[in-house]
Amino acid sequence: MNSGDPRNVPRREAARLVAGKGRYTDDIDAGDVGHIAFVRSPYPHARIDRMNCDAARVAPGVIAVITADDLSAVCKPWETRLALLPTHLSPEQIPLARDEACWQGEAVVAIVAKTRAQAEDACERVEIDWTELPAIADLDSAAAEDAPPVKSGMPNNLGLDHGISTGDPDAAFRDAAAVVEHDFTFSRQTGVTLEPRTILASFDPRVRELVVQHSHQAPHQMREVFSAQLGLPLSAVRVVAPDVGGAFGMKLCAYPDEMAVAAIAVLLGRPVKFCADRLESFVSDNHAREARVRGRLAVDTDGKLLAMDVAVLSGFGAYASHPRGSAGEGLQAVHMIAAPYQLAHYRGRVRGYFQNKVPSGILRAVGQPLACTVTEQLLDLAARKIGLDPADFRRRNYTDADDKPARSAAGIVLSQLSLRRCHDRLLALMNYDGLRRRQTELRKEKCYRGIGFAAFIEQTGVGPQLYGPQNVRVSAQEACRLTVEADGRVRCATSVTDQGQGTRTGLLQILAQELGVAPDTIEIVTGDTQVTPLGGGAWASRGVALGGEATLRAARRLKSNVLTIAGSLLQADPASLQLQGGVVCNAAGLAQMSLADIATTVGFRSHLIPLDDIPDLEVVESFAPRNTPYIAANGIQAAHVEVDPELGTIRVLDFWVVDDCGRVINPMLVDEQIRGGVVQGIGAALYEQCIYGADGQLENGSLADYLVPMAGEMPDIRIAHVETPTAMTTLGARGVGEAGTVGAAAAIWTAVNDALVPLGATVTEQPFTPEHVLDRLALAGDQPRPT
């Protein structure tokens, strides 16, 4: 806690949440709600030969048994298409599988009953005759020339083949002083929000209106989706996101089972609810990250990066995630390579394949952690090879985008960065020289500690250039509607959503300052499509960067309107008036009238206002970055670890981050965003993986078997800031939501491999299980060690 900093305003909703007064979707009462449980495919790939639901229909408490055919009357099929990536062709989807299930966990039958327990009981009475079909699990099987298709009728399993080339990488590799290469395996992960996916849908057949309470990050996107698939006008669909118990990108897509819930509400004309249990979460929440990468780096004798060559294999699961697709992870993995560094020659290629596994999709930082890991690990190998200190090596190679706009070798747009300043700050923060000395001493005692760096670029505040050209109907603007109520309080309805990041509080602080009103007279309303203007919600680190800018602009316009009205009432020049603490003051600073006085006059006695046109006390402003695809932020992270070569275990001793997210509105909330992101990155590097058998069965679908970071194994995380406001907005804030996750896994990779240097080993597979560490040490033991 940065105690004493007046910017560290606590979150208003936090007081409610610590008292157990959260209002998550499952906490909402709905009259006569039907509870839904799904019969899911037990096979990764199987044909449905026959289905008998008779016994389920007469089970106690059952209201309805719903199959694919029932829903076809109310829900259209959908295809996930990205206009610029025609190979990312996903087969047509419907809410419940009809003839063929393509992953273990795909929903097939929905049972609606008076209680969830009764619905689950009835699920056991559904009889399905299955014929197992060949299942594609691992990437090599998916890529094999004679691979059977993941779904019948698909020409092959290739879903993405994309390349980029800059300069002349072949010549650069040929002429290089040193070349290093490394293989990387990134295991599948999933978001593991503690609140599982939950949806409560109500349809009123009298007026044909659908209201969906949805644990989701992007209610306006879901309104589009429900409207399109259920054939309802947008104005007849209302999506509301109440308190959301964790999201991390996982709650950003349109899940088939959730589409089924909305469709069932329409079909039955009554409220229905689905809340995933933990096993269902593991087999139906989007997975992410699965990839294999081979990377090469060439450097010259002066320690300058010359060229990189990176080949990525990315795993998609059975369908492209709707509506954003599943290509982002692989695309970011090749395009964010070497983003913080000067590099003249680059070749990147990504191929992505469909598999008979849970569909892959968005998870915090999409692909950026992969690119960061590959880049940073290769840099360390090169530094070691040419005998340079890894920190010094990085500093020599940072991009020059501090002062002038630049593009990375892979095309990333950079401006107003601060990599060298962040770097210098980090080395001081961590006492780098002292740590290195201690590391050397401890090695003599056979204690293996490692220090790892990860410089990173974070794409924040992503604008319409990402999904717009793909013809994907995802809003990239953020918008703010400000209203002065007749009691003088200010209502801010924002398109931004908040799952605990603290965005609401950031907006409140911006608003209070810009408008000149007391924070406790402001209400921030989020997550309800009926009330909030169209906008993105929460994705790609946009809440304060874009939503804050819209809020600032709206506040300035509203203030101007207020002062215009006040000026006419006071017969004063509006420019001579000030709004302070919700009160209009004259040039001498004396209070003249309150915001409530003005709002009351406008609302009920407007005949007293001597203006032809009275400016509105309700204004809407939206903002999207249109001249840049995103606002890049930057920073650097460092990890200090200790590896036990006997046990293969890794302890994280310390962790540091220096981040530049531009103007910081609330340092406490920013620090907590970074810390949470870092721990998710540490989890990726050390613990988290969805383990599949060769047959496509998920083998660890419980929280006892899928490991996530626990308090006891996490370090304190020290954070410092460099503040370089972006000129892309008036506000100057960049995003920060993904910063920690972009670089943390990379810092663990480089730290662990630094620790292993005296033992001649490197790790190559994330997560670094003790088994993997011991395997790599055993392999190294059979080979000559470097001097």
Added chain:
Amino acid sequence: MSERHSITLTLNGTVISAKVDARTHLADFLRQHLRLTGTHIGCEHGVCGACNVMLDGRSARSCLMLAVQADGAVIETVEGLTASGIIADLQQEFVARNALQCGYCTPGILMTATELLSRTQPNRAEIRDALSGNYCRCTGYHAIVDAIEAIATRRAEAAS
């Protein structure tokens, strides 16, 4: 279907009686029958700690316990602890330090912290150890440890 049982327990200071299905676990009983939605369900196999309640003065997983097993017990949920004011300092510290983001794990963590602080003045390592039965996906734990440590110190100072 399962047989129904009559149970009587002290819940948040009040003696209550209810009829419950034998298979209903305590978390479902609290949430669905009594509408005490501050107790959250995260995994239903006793790993994540989101459903922790106080059972006879100690923290316990309400998802691993059947409602019938609570017969005769003294149970306190976050609603009860809040109403009694006995963890108000801890709750205020969580808010002040932003030791929660989505808040879903927080009631369970408050139970663990309540038990821990009732028997010792823990240091950071002990706090982290005690918290290892409570998953938090948002915060990275650092601020939670800070908040509990601050209250441990403050309570010790007040007691001396």
